[in-house]
Amino acid sequence: MQTVRSQRKPSVNDVVSTLPLYRSAPALEVRLEDFELFAMDRLRVLKGISDGLSRGKRPEEMVKLEDELWRANMRHPQPSENMNKDIISHFVLRLVYCRTEDLRKWFLSMETTLFRYRFGKKNAEVQRALMAEFALSYKAVSNSEFESVKDKLVQVARSIGQKDLPTADTIFYKVPFEEVSELVATRRVFIHKGHAYIAANQVVSLVATQFRSHLSKALIWTNRKWTSTIREQENDRLSPIVEALSTSYLGPDYSQPKGFSEISVNDIEELAKSSFPLCMRHLFDKLREDHHLKHGGRMQLGLFLKGVGLKLDDALSFWKAEFSQKVGSERFDKEYAYGIRHNYGREGKRTDYTPYSCQKVISSTPGVGDHHGCPYRHFSEENLRAALSKMGVNSRAMEDVMDKVQNRHYQLACTLTFEAVHGASCDSGINHPNQYFSDSQKILQSKNPSTAA
Numbered sequence: 001m002q003t004v005r006s007q008r009k010p011s012v013n014d015v016v017s018t019l020p021l022y023r024s025a026p027a028l029e030v031r032l033e034d035f036e037l038f039a040m041d042r043l044r045v046l047k048g049i050s051d052g053l054s055r056g057k058r059p060e061e062m063v064k065l066e067d068e069l070w071r072a073n074m075r076h077p078q079p080s081e082n083m084n085k086d087i088i089s090h091f092v093l094r095l096v097y098c099r100t101e102d103l104r105k106w107f108l109s110m111e112t113t114l115f116r117y118r119f120g121k122k123n124a125e126v127q128r129a130l131m132a133e134f135a136l137s138y139k140a141v142s143n144s145e146f147e148s149v150k151d152k153l154v155q156v157a158r159s160i161g162q163k164d165l166p167t168a169d170t171i172f173y174k175v176p177f178e179e180v181s182e183l184v185a186t187r188r189v190f191i192h193k194g195h196a197y198i199a200a201n202q203v204v205s206l207v208a209t210q211f212r213s214h215l216s217k218a219l220i221w222t223n224r225k226w227t228s229t230i231r232e233q234e235n236d237r238l239s240p241i242v243e244a245l246s247t248s249y250l251g252p253d254y255s256q257p258k259g260f261s262e263i264s265v266n267d268i269e270e271l272a273k274s275s276f277p278l279c280m281r282h283l284f285d286k287l288r289e290d291h292h293l294k295h296g297g298r299m300q301l302g303l304f305l306k307g308v309g310l311k312l313d314d315a316l317s318f319w320k321a322e323f324s325q326k327v328g329s330e331r332f333d334k335e336y337a338y339g340i341r342h343n344y345g346r347e348g349k350r351t352d353y354t355p356y357s358c359q360k361v362i363s364s365t366p367g368v369g370d371h372h373g374c375p376y377r378h379f380s381e382e383n384l385r386a387a388l389s390k391m392g393v394n395s396r397a398m399e400d401v402m403d404k405v406q407n408r409h410y411q412l413a414c415t416l417t418f419e420a421v422h423g424a425s426c427d428s429g430i431n432h433p434n435q436y437f438s439d440s441q442k443i444l445q446s447k448n449p450s451t452a453a
């Protein structure tokens with residue numbers, strides 16, 4: 001059993017507060033399997049939050065979602081290990097997400113959102129302990145002081161359109177007004193004798209800002225450490241895990257057809273129109289047009305077709321029928337048939353390769369003459385609009401899709417396309433091209449059993 005030892009002891013506050021601030025990596029022996037599994041569980045939580053936010057969920061819906069995600073993924077079979085899992089998973093993902101600016105930005109934003117929700121759920125005592133950790137030692141306003149300024153506080157709450165007006169149960173803190181300049185500038189607080197009276201829910205913002213700033217610095221530091229020493233020292237053990245985690249796919253395996261029968265060569269044309277996601281539809285169209293696809297395209301489409309149930313012999317005839325029009329059948333047998341057999345685990349190391357997830361497709365970097373990749377990420381706006389319109393996406397849905405694309409939520413853009421094309425919702429979101437296919441088939445089958453594969 002291989003283990004990883006992290007370097008520094010946790011602070012006392014990390015342990016007592018029940019909401020760690022992740023100031024220092026704990027001195028724990030971690031099994032390599034846990035190193036990866038814990039990180040993937042936390043990633044499920046962060047990805048769920050990211051999806052919820054970009055779907056425009058309301059704050060109360062987000063609190064519920066965060067609760068569900070945390071309960072489903074972050075509980076350890078031994079409750080005493082919950083805290084360790086929390087801390088270890090955070091530090092592993094720091095290694096994974098410190099390596100580029102885009103990764104850092106995403107991780108920073110999701111971890112801060114998660115922290116904000118978790119802080120908001122803590123009782124006043126824990127919140128005060130956490131504030132003290134950030135040197136935010138504000139005093140809670142006593143009952144008698146609250147009564148003396150109550151009218152003013154209610155007045156401010158009304159003026160900013162707050163639904164729940166302050167009562168004797170609402171906790172307020174007195175803060176030097178210059179420390180909450182943003183709240184002062186927008187007249188969201190009552191100020192008296194140099195102090196701003198801020199409600200507990202406004203404190204969350206202050207603490208979250210501190211958390212974000214600490215984590216941001218820590219990510220830069222981790223990146224320096226990673227590039228200067230850790231990566232080299234851990235070349236064989238951690239590096240492959242860390243590399244794989246940033247593009248890891250967390251959903252079901254689509255290497256076998258799910259919930260539908262195998263397909264034959266004759267079905268492909270029809271299925272491409274009805275049930276292929278745009279990435280695969282584009283590859284299929286290009287293959288038909290050019291009778292050729294470069295390596296990246298052959299892999300992406302070939303493994304997808306394998307996952308939707310195209311048998312090896314049918315795959316060979318399908319590719320041969322197209323390629324031989326361009327390169328002749330002899331050259332196809334010599335140069336291309338091997339790659340197809342390889343994908344089905346019949347050549348080389350005999351690995352049964354799995355179809356690519358959205359994350360893998362989205363993070364690919366197609367070059368000139370390549371047609372693989374995710375159209376929501378890799379197409380120009382003009383080409384994407386044309387392709388969506390060809391799929392039957394109406395102009396209203398098109399604007400929603402383009403809005404997601406502009407905000408770089410490519411899988412959500414694909415989900416909205418799915419919903420527009422099928423006239424049905426897809427609550428789980430699209431995470432895998434083969435999931436798009438199988439969900440589409442399920443809907444078509446329920447509408448009209450004779451049209452599905």
Ligand code: SF4
Nearest residue numbers: 277279358374414433
């Ligand atoms: S989001 Fe996924 S399924 Fe949709 S087009 Fe991109 S890679 Fe394909």
